[in-house]
Amino acid sequence: MTIYDRYADALFGTALRFLRDREAAAEVVQESFLALWRRARQFDAAAGSLAGWLHGIGRNQAIDRLRADARRPQPLRSAPASQAARDTGAADGLDWASARLAAPVSEEPSEETDRRWLRALLRTTLSEMQPDEREVLALAYDHGLSQSEIAERLGLPIGTVKSRTRRALLRLRARLGDVPDLHPATAVSTAFGGPEVVR
Amino acid sequence: MIQLTHAEAQELLADLALEAGNLDPTALDRLAGEPLGEHLAACTECGRDLAAWQRTHAAVRAALVDPADPAHPLRLAAMADDEPIQAPDELRSVVRNRARIAIMQPAAGHQPREIRHARHLPAIRRLLPLVAVLAIVTVAGGVMLDQGTRLDTARAEAAALQAVTATLDRVLADPKHRVVELRGADGVAAGSISWSGRDLVVLTTALAAPPADREYRCWVEENGKRSGVGQMWFAGKTGYWTGTLDAWGTTSFGDGATFGISLEPIAGATGGPAILAGQLGG
Numbered sequence: 001m002t003i004y005d006r007y008a009d010a011l012f013g014t015a016l017r018f019l020r021d022r023e024a025a026a027e028v029v030q031e032s033f034l035a036l037w038r039r040a041r042q043f044d045a046a047a048g049s050l051a052g053w054l055h056g057i058g059r060n061q062a063i064d065r066l067r068a069d070a071r072r073p074q075p076l077r078s079a080p081a082s083q084a085a086r087d088t089g090a091a092d093g094l095d096w097a098s099a100r101l102a103a104p105v106s107e108e109p110s111e112e113t114d115r116r117w118l119r120a121l122l123r124t125t126l127s128e129m130q131p132d133e134r135e136v137l138a139l140a141y142d143h144g145l146s147q148s149e150i151a152e153r154l155g156l157p158i159g160t161v162k163s164r165t166r167r168a169l170l171r172l173r174a175r176l177g178d179v180p181d182l183h184p185a186t187a188v189s190t191a192f193g194g195p196e197v198v199r
Numbered sequence: 200m201i202q203l204t205h206a207e208a209q210e211l212l213a214d215l216a217l218e219a220g221n222l223d224p225t226a227l228d229r230l231a232g233e234p235l236g237e238h239l240a241a242c243t244e245c246g247r248d249l250a251a252w253q254r255t256h257a258a259v260r261a262a263l264v265d266p267a268d269p270a271h272p273l274r275l276a277a278m279a280d281d282e283p284i285q286a287p288d289e290l291r292s293v294v295r296n297r298a299r300i301a302i303m304q305p306a307a308g309h310q311p312r313e314i315r316h317a318r319h320l321p322a323i324r325r326l327l328p329l330v331a332v333l334a335i336v337t338v339a340g341g342v343m344l345d346q347g348t349r350l351d352t353a354r355a356e357a358a359a360l361q362a363v364t365a366t367l368d369r370v371l372a373d374p375k376h377r378v379v380e381l382r383g384a385d386g387v388a389a390g391s392i393s394w395s396g397r398d399l400v401v402l403t404t405a406l407a408a409p410p411a412d413r414e415y416r417c418w419v420e421e422n423g424k425r426s427g428v429g430q431m432w433f434a435g436k437t438g439y440w441t442g443t444l445d446a447w448g449t450t451s452f453g454d455g456a457t458f459g460i461s462l463e464p465i466a467g468a469t470g471g472p473a474i475l476a477g478q479l480g481g
Contacts, residue, residue, distance in 0.1 A: 004294055013284030026290050027427055033294045048251075068464060118262040119278070126279040138276035140218070141259060147217055165217050169255065177255030 004033060007051055010124050010175070011058045017120035018062050028065060032058040049178035056179045059117045066113070118176070125175050133168035136161055201234045208238040208245050212252065219256035222249070289426075296442045297429045356434035363400060363434075366441045370395040381458075381477040390438075392458050392477040401440040401458065403475060406431065409462055416463040416471075419479070421456040425470070431460060456480035 008029055015025035035057045043053055126134055139150045147165060151158040203211070212235070215221045227249075230236030239245050263272040370376050373395035381390035381403055390403025406415060415431040417440050431438045440460075457480075459473035 004291060008286040008290065008294070009284065012286035012290070016284055017281075022287070023425070023427060026287060026293075029286060029290060030294050030297055030427075030429070034297055037298050112266060115261055115264065115266070118258050122259060122262040122275075123278050123281045124284070126275070127281040127283045129279075134276075134279040138274070138279060141263065141275045162214070162217055166213060169216060169252075172259060173251055173255040176258035177251040177253075179254065 003036070003050070003054075007054055008033075010051075010128070011054060013124040013127070014055065014117075014120045015058060015062050017123055018117055019066060024065055025062075028058055028061045031061045035061070049174050051174045052177070052179035055121060055175055059114075059121075062117065063113055121175055122172075125171055129168055129171060130164075133164050133171075136164045137168045137172075140165065203234045203238045205238075205242065205245070208235060208242065209248060211235050212239070212245060212248055216252035216256075219260070222253050222256060293428055293442065359432065359439075360434045360437065363402070363439045363441055366398050367393060367400045367402075370398050370400055373397070379477045379479070381460075381475045383475055384473065389475050392479065394479070399440075399442050399458070401431075401438075401460075401477075403431075403438045403460075404436050405475070406433075406438045406460075412465055413462050414465050415460050415474070418459050418461070419456060420459060421453050421480070425459075453480045 011032060012025055012029050015028040016022060019025050019028070032054060036054055039057075043050065048056075126137075129137075135154070136150055139145045139153060140147075145153065147161050148158055150156075150165075151161040154161065215235075220226060227236070227239075230239070239249055259275070260272075263275060265271060265273050370393045376393060376395040378391055378393045380388040381392055381401060383389045383405065389405035390401065393400045393402075401417070409415060415438070416427060417429050417431060418425045418427050420426075428442055429440060431440050433439075455478070457473075457476050457478055459476040461471040461473050463471050
């Protein structure tokens, strides 16, 4: 399996959820893989995973694209193309940002644009998980339950819950955590000196 | 004090990471003096590992914040019902082709050219290989005349043109290949588009340098929908684009299908008017 085969669907899915435009998402994938190959020598495995690095490149490409798009009149932006809408779940009303697509992105705080990318990436990663992995994550994040509380709620052995949670978190980490710091200015030190990204 | 091995520390850290609150700085402070805390303080790799787990949880939390109502975050469960999205099949060959060409790219600073004149290309089918070979000879000749600083650029250009020529040979060897003229907005011939059941090659000598913030984007338009396929590259005065058509249905483009080149912002969206175009279908 090539690097493209391994990562293209996730990157395309994330870019599409973020941009809501299939052609623009395809361009982001093209540019991201080209950038990956051109900068291959700069990749440092100790600083993050290849998936994280690629998605970091993709994030920058997609945000550049969104901002460039926003500088032009985009009358269709307020009504996403039907295919893109189906693909991205734009009609579910969950993504508050979808209602703001008509607004120029350049006027949005970058923190909110970042959040939109993160949300697209989170959705993509969740869509690839097994239902039982998503279930334990939802109980942890939405209800604040501990591992033992989740085990009690689901009537499962604690070991089962832990292994599901670990699998799910490893998937999330590969996309969201193993990313070289793209914004040094937003890093702060933790108790042990490691950087923590503050968004 | 018990000394943890590296593997033991990473295992404990992964276990700790199962609950986001365990990685908050205040919770971590409680590890001071504990074997894991001592190991984390001394081990760079585990420090990175910890930071990656912290970033992961921070990113999920950030994604769930609803700026309109920060006190009530969005629910992860509601995000989890999306179906996986697959990249379009044709994107694979486009990326592969662009990567192949990118590897052969001339050094930075080599500028493509804007339209000078559109020129008529008589007997285009017979002249195509000659044009390509002459371009290689011209580039190779340039190597003889120029200084060493241009040697790498010239080599890259020659290699790129050799690859283009090889693709063109393959196209012309296909009995079902087709060749059409690439025309400027004024309708005058300015290059060629050749394609077979597998490859498509575009050649032109009619483009001149775009502004620094722009590039020539290539696209195929069918039924009013434009699909970007890459950008024009240059070797000497020859502009070229090659692509693999495995996923496009090859020689049977629909009526009115057009290959076009437009001048677009490097970082912006495409959609500008065609500077050069050729009819692929009909």
